[in-house]
Amino acid sequence: MAPPDERDLERWIAAFRGPLIGLLASFGLDWAAAEELAMDVFAEAWLARARFAGDPAEVEAVGAWLRGIAVHLYRARGRRRAARAAVALPEELASPEVEDDERRALLVAAFAELEPEHQTVLRMHYLEETSAREVAALLATTPKAVEMRLYQARRALRERVERLQRRGAAEGRR
Amino acid sequence: MSAQDKRQISEGELLELFRRRRPDPEAFRAGVARRIAERAEEPEQEPEHDPDLRPDLRALAVRRAAALVALDPAGGATPLALAKGLTAAALVPLFLVVLHVTGFVAGAAALKRSIERAQPVSGEPRAANVSAGRGSSSLRLGGLLVALLQTLGAVLFLLPGLGGVHWALDLISLLFVLASAGLVLSVRGLAESGWLTPKQVTRLVTGLLIALFAGVFLWIGPLNVSDAASDLGFGASAAVVLSGTILCPLLARQRSWLQVLGATSWVVGLVLFLNPIGVTFSSPGSLARQLEALELEVGVLRGWSEAGHTHAALRATGHRAPALTHLRAPLETALLAGRVAHPTVWCAADELGQVDEALWRRLAADPIQAHKLERLLEADGPLHLLPYDEYLFAMLLATRTLTPEERAHLVARVEASWPAPRTHAPLAAALFCVRVLDRLGARERVEARRADVHALLEAHWIDGSRYAPFQQIGGFTTDPTNFRTSFEEATLDAVELMQRLGVPEGLELRRVRGYLRASSRAFPLLFEMYPYLHLDARGGLLRVEQGIGLPERSLLARLLGERLLIASLLVVALCARAVRLTPAPPGRGALP
Numbered sequence: 001m002a003p004p005d006e007r008d009l010e011r012w013i014a015a016f017r018g019p020l021i022g023l024l025a026s027f028g029l030d031w032a033a034a035e036e037l038a039m040d041v042f043a044e045a046w047l048a049r050a051r052f053a054g055d056p057a058e059v060e061a062v063g064a065w066l067r068g069i070a071v072h073l074y075r076a077r078g079r080r081r082a083a084r085a086a087v088a089l090p091e092e093l094a095s096p097e098v099e100d101d102e103r104r105a106l107l108v109a110a111f112a113e114l115e116p117e118h119q120t121v122l123r124m125h126y127l128e129e130t131s132a133r134e135v136a137a138l139l140a141t142t143p144k145a146v147e148m149r150l151y152q153a154r155r156a157l158r159e160r161v162e163r164l165q166r167r168g169a170a171e172g173r174r
Numbered sequence: 175m176s177a178q179d180k181r182q183i184s185e186g187e188l189l190e191l192f193r194r195r196r197p198d199p200e201a202f203r204a205g206v207a208r209r210i211a212e213r214a215e216e217p218e219q220e221p222e223h224d225p226d227l228r229p230d231l232r233a234l235a236v237r238r239a240a241a242l243v244a245l246d247p248a249g250g251a252t253p254l255a256l257a258k259g260l261t262a263a264a265l266v267p268l269f270l271v272v273l274h275v276t277g278f279v280a281g282a283a284a285l286k287r288s289i290e291r292a293q294p295v296s297g298e299p300r301a302a303n304v305s306a307g308r309g310s311s312s313l314r315l316g317g318l319l320v321a322l323l324q325t326l327g328a329v330l331f332l333l334p335g336l337g338g339v340h341w342a343l344d345l346i347s348l349l350f351v352l353a354s355a356g357l358v359l360s361v362r363g364l365a366e367s368g369w370l371t372p373k374q375v376t377r378l379v380t381g382l383l384i385a386l387f388a389g390v391f392l393w394i395g396p397l398n399v400s401d402a403a404s405d406l407g408f409g410a411s412a413a414v415v416l417s418g419t420i421l422c423p424l425l426a427r428q429r430s431w432l433q434v435l436g437a438t439s440w441v442v443g444l445v446l447f448l449n450p451i452g453v454t455f456s457s458p459g460s461l462a463r464q465l466e467a468l469e470l471e472v473g474v475l476r477g478w479s480e481a482g483h484t485h486a487a488l489r490a491t492g493h494r495a496p497a498l499t500h501l502r503a504p505l506e507t508a509l510l511a512g513r514v515a516h517p518t519v520w521c522a523a524d525e526l527g528q529v530d531e532a533l534w535r536r537l538a539a540d541p542i543q544a545h546k547l548e549r550l551l552e553a554d555g556p557l558h559l560l561p562y563d564e565y566l567f568a569m570l571l572a573t574r575t576l577t578p579e580e581r582a583h584l585v586a587r588v589e590a591s592w593p594a595p596r597t598h599a600p601l602a603a604a605l606f607c608v609r610v611l612d613r614l615g616a617r618e619r620v621e622a623r624r625a626d627v628h629a630l631l632e633a634h635w636i637d638g639s640r641y642a643p644f645q646q647i648g649g650f651t652t653d654p655t656n657f658r659t660s661f662e663e664a665t666l667d668a669v670e671l672m673q674r675l676g677v678p679e680g681l682e683l684r685r686v687r688g689y690l691r692a693s694s695r696a697f698p699l700l701f702e703m704y705p706y707l708h709l710d711a712r713g714g715l716l717r718v719e720q721g722i723g724l725p726e727r728s729l730l731a732r733l734l735g736e737r738l739l740i741a742s743l744l745v746v747a748l749c750a751r752a753v754r755l756t757p758a759p760p761g762r763g764a765l766p
Contacts, residue, residue, distance in 0.1 A: 018197075025763055046206075075290075107191050107766070126191070155181050
């Protein structure tokens with residue numbers, strides 16, 4: 001099988017950029033760091049393309065390949081950071097920023113209360129509205145499972161939003 | 175909008191939520207291209223030079239060395255064994271200790287490797303997911319081993335009379351190997367599945383230690399599994415495993431005080447109510463306090479008997495025995511009321527030092543007692559007395575001055591009463607004869623019986639070499655033909671005989687100690703309903719440890735004797751290592 005060419009890389013970036021950044025953000029990185037690391041992943045995938053044994057057009061094979069590189073680079077980054085941990089300040093990854101839009105603030109607060117796997121699938125899918133197939137390839141699961149998880153996540157998010165609204169209203173009355 | 179859509183946040187709203195985090199496609203492509211260009215200029219590294227891809231040579235070396243060491247005792251043990259005088263029986267404990275140490279070393283290296291290579295945490299594992307076969311194969315295999323540990327723990331103790339074999343503890347200690355393997359595989363599985371969080375690992379190790387405790391230590395005591403070789407007893411190992419259930423949650427990088435509190439309450443409750451740590455309350459000071467606390471009526475025969483034996487044991491081992499003057503009153507009251515207490519009570523009262531000459535005279539004035547004394551001196555042949563009739567000789571010697579002829583007559587009658595072969599409870603009869611001969615001052619006649627006593631002891635010792643269902647090993651039986659199990663009374667008689675006439679060659683006193691230690695165990699620990707029920711055994715234990723004295727052992731033999739403790743320490747250390755190595759989760763991820 002021919003090794004991937006530059007058009008394949010273009011396709012990979014277009015298809016996996018959003019879910020890969022979403023996945024890395026789910027590992028605990030902030031968005032900027034996740035984006036930087038995602039660039040590293042594609043660069044590494046390109047440079048090591050000779051070792052890729054699958055079909056460059058097959059989403060599942062590419063997804064598994066990119067995920068492997070992503071995990072490897074994430075761990076290597078973690079080890080480098082651990083070595084510098086004595087001097088570095090911890091990142092406050094999940095601390096909510098000040099939101100000017102009330103509805104948005106409510107959604108962010110509700111999102112923070114979701115199960116980690118629901119957060120992950122929402123980040124990966126909605127960052128760039130990627131199809132379930134690419135998300136599934138990166139998560140080593142099936143598109144059907146991703147769709148089910150997305151449905152559960154959106155429903156859970158709504159429930160939490162409504163709960164927070166009720167709590168806010170009750171506090172307002174007091 | 176459909177009803178289903180109404181139950182969810184809309185897609186438009188979610189896309190809008192993440193919009194500001196969306197990368198600029200052009201800038202992203204440029205970033206990738208820049209990295210490719212930069213990396214292309216760097217000298218190419220061979221994969222084996224990449225520290226992340228290089229195999230962990232140290233762990234590999236440790237694993238291989240450990241594998242070789244594990245085989246050494248079996249494969250190359252002969253010269254070593256001959257040099258150190260190790261018997262074949264000692265090779266099994268040696269092999270087990272090496273197996274546990276090897277398992278720990280290899281397990282610790284495997285844990286480190288698994289945790290270093292863990293997938294990033296992607297969520298919480300759910301029991302349903304694991305049981306449905308999701309997650310890694312290591313996780314399923316680890317779960318299987320833990321389940322096997324629980325099952326085997328239960329099955330082992332359902333086997334008829336596991337306690338009846340002296341290698342039962344070695345068999346049980348193999349469960350510790352299973353526990354270590356289960357732990358390592360489960361941690362690897364959690365790491366491979368992206369579920370490796372301090373919470374999960376703490377839950378795993380706590381569950382594992384509880385399973386180990388329930389499978390081993392909860393039953394080891396009640397079923398009298400012999401821990402004879404150990405100086406500390408199985409209780410020390412149980413204490414280590416129980417401490418591990420508190421220690422591991424404390425060491426976790428994401429500590430749950432609720433879990434620590436729960437584990438502590440569980441352990442304290444267990445210790446207080448079930449005494450799994452095997453506390454025996456058999457120190458001389460404790461025995462003296464237990465005696466002082468006794469309030470006995472003349473009808474409580476067992477209480478008097480146990481108190482008397484314990485008091486005698488304290489004196490026989492050179493310890494201070496309490497005066498217990500308060501126990502004289504019930505005797506006097508009974509006598510004044512015209513009631514004569516049971517002979518057991520008079521024997522015990524004599525041992526407790528509560529019967530002086532005046533009280534013996536008052537008792538001897540009773541017509542029945544006077545008749546019994548007369549028959550002692552006037553009749554010929556065997557005495558036909560029971561062991562508790564020994565008080566008659568105390569009363570006789572306190573109330574009459576015997577002539578040499580009378581004394582010789584009594585000695586002859588006692589000697590004629592020596593237990594014949596195949597009689598029931600010959601140890602009790604022999605002890606009666608020895609004690610009475612000592613009272614009569616015929617010590618040379620006692621010495622002449624040394625070989626007979628040793629033969630009796632050897633014939634009645636339950637050493638575990640012959641299997642019998644549900645037998646308790648280490649003690650002595652009343653009838654080796656019909657009852658292949660230890661009895662407390664026979665064992666206490668044997669211990670007193672051994673203290674007086676020495677231990678026969680080939681009789682392992684540590685096994686006797688093991689049996690008495692199990693019989694002395696306080697249950698429950700918090701409040702003993704009838705503390706005197708254990709006094710006898712505790713006195714016997716004191717005699718074995720301090721009156722007779724256990725034979726010296728080499729350091730290696732002592733170490734091998736503590737193999738269950740070593741296994742417990744290593745499993746708890748492995749659990750603690752797994753907990754400490756697991757990093758704190760990086761947070762819940764970036765918010766939109």
